[in-house]
Amino acid sequence: MALIVHKYGGTSMGSTERIRNVARRVAKWVRAGHQIVVVPSAMSGETNRLLGLAKELTSNPDPRELDMIASTGEQVSVGLLALALQAEGVPAVSYAGWQVPVRTDSAYTKARISSIDDTRVRADLDAGKVVVITGFQGIDELGSITTLGRGGSDTSAVAVAAALKAEECLIYTDVDGVYTTDPRVVPEARRLKVISFEEMLEMASLGSKVLQIRSVEFAGKYRVRTRVLSSLTDPLMPLEDEMISGTLITFEEDEKMETAVISGIAFSRDEAKVTVLGVPDKPGVAFKILGPIAEANIDVDVIIQNQSVEGFTDFSFTVARGELAKALDVLNTKVKPEIGAKEIVGDPAVCKVSAVGIGMRSHVGIASKMFETLFNEGINIQMISTSEIKISVVIADKYMELAVRALHKAFGLETTAA
């Protein structure tokens, strides 16, 4: 008998028929002798509907009230799932975040979990009940409802698993695991049976959106064994098969029996490049350029400063494509006159492609192999950024699929066992 946390996304909870399927799957785990806590998302579309109503009323909504409104989506889900479980003959009880309670700070719409009280949940589990807890939300010190931001239900599930010291946290979603790259781009992409927590962080933040990045951080911090698996399989499939399906995110190196050098190729098209040309190369330039950008709440990703030539340098960085216009505006109005740059150039037609792998640490030549592969395909590299376990390049948008396919092949990802 193990204590296991299940998390189901909005698509899995999208209709009463699908909720019934979730209940059937949970019931199967209960009958196999496990204690189960379920964290469901709001029914798909519901959070958008609720926030849409708020938007009709004001363009500048009070975040506390937004959380009051948005949190109801998950509350409906837990009640419905508890009913579906009871209809399956499984004793179940639902709790909103504030009832557990899941305590958070007061950063409405993007709160962070500070603690979870497990007393009530544990008592229900010991009484033989399945406990269904709202994802995405908690309560702050003022007694107000908070939400964790989009995708926060993943984080809730991992946090609940950490608080309960659950054996495993199963994140059921509409994909069957984490792949070496997007199968829509590379048909030979292979599901990874195991991925390290660090690799998962890079894969998630680089655009292979399977899990919310904060949930992975949480899993890492509290060493929660987390598995991503499909909710679209037969809910009554044999438990032995289900327990080894999907992709396990692990913290123990030796769980990766055969460590590949590169685990996957991540990519993101939501990129734009900004270049500040002819900047007088003085101390504080980077700060003077990026300070106003940060103040405007624009997230910056890759940053490159070229070597100085005759006292002038070029400074480039990438932002989300939707923020390019805003970034250019800030640079032209606030930065250019201040630092005396020659020109500001924006390019929305770029993308980022990254090779990720914990094995990189102990292997040399990964970067050169990556650059050679791109050279052989005639792809010009515009920016390069590296970390311990990944290498990212910014290239022209139109080469993205070509680059991903070539790198996936070059690193032998279609054949390597994970």
Next chain:
Amino acid sequence: MALIVHKYGGTSMGSTERIRNVARRVAKWVRAGHQIVVVPSAMSGETNRLLGLAKELTSNPDPRELDMIASTGEQVSVGLLALALQAEGVPAVSYAGWQVPVRTDSAYTKARISSIDDTRVRADLDAGKVVVITGFQGIDELGSITTLGRGGSDTSAVAVAAALKAEECLIYTDVDGVYTTDPRVVPEARRLKVISFEEMLEMASLGSKVLQIRSVEFAGKYRVRTRVLSSLTDPLMPLEDEMISGTLITFEEDEKMETAVISGIAFSRDEAKVTVLGVPDKPGVAFKILGPIAEANIDVDVIIQNQSVEGFTDFSFTVARGELAKALDVLNTKVKPEIGAKEIVGDPAVCKVSAVGIGMRSHVGIASKMFETLFNEGINIQMISTSEIKISVVIADKYMELAVRALHKAFGLETTAA
């Protein structure tokens, strides 16, 4: 400056445009210097949608989970209304019942309010905020969400007004007050400017559905000055006009300047008559007949036992029309063999018409005037039931409109000032 509670029904909250109108109206009251607490219902259709989802999952839902689900409708409403008020430049904060808290017993789906803590609300009012509180719900001793049953938002509003010792509780709805009878049946029906609490109780329970009956009981118990008025008027109409519009429910006899003998004619078509024929007239007969009916959770209204003839009597009562089949089944299977009755007869084609008036107490001849009026129209009276302030008759369904019109005229309701 007065503390006033506003309550808005589901139709008034039915769209963001209507919510904006509610905010405009509340803002007008605030600008006139009043402290306002608002209790809105769920957006129209929302509670039905939510309970419909639950029904798709199980025919026998756990009432605790139903309350978890249904209570979200009002939570969305308070958040949206707070946003709309803020957009109008009025500081506002929303609370769910559990945050106030509104404490109730644990009778899920039909809970009763036991106490309301006014600390938090009063602090916000004193800080210049409008406080928006969910109707329809509270929290029990276990920390679970409870709901008060259909129409419970009226009760919430009156209870909040009582707890805060508010000057008045304004119930905004889609009618502009309480009428002498239904204007759809009698075009000459007149709005009552004032009605006594006792009359309102009789009018509400007899089918003139303007206010939930429990809210009227609450208003009576705590002597909350309650006014029913329209939310369909111009939200910016002069405050002086609005303050004397609608129908005031009063507890002070002298507020009714000119007391009419009869205040209104109420009626209900949702009636069915059951007759147990040839019952041996022994002690305990009424109990033996009505005990099993009560056990089957069937509400009984008018009860008549005829005089005994040769040791046998007939026993009649009315039930809601939808429960006739169930009542007949109980009588045939459990009661008939037990008491040795000759026959059980059901008649779904009856209705109830009542004359209601606190003036009746001090006037004689009301009953005979009522019977004479019906006799003149050739309407046969099947059952009669009287109380201090009303006389009800059960008659054939087809005569209902005729009876209501004739009585409305006979008691001079189209001309009397209330």
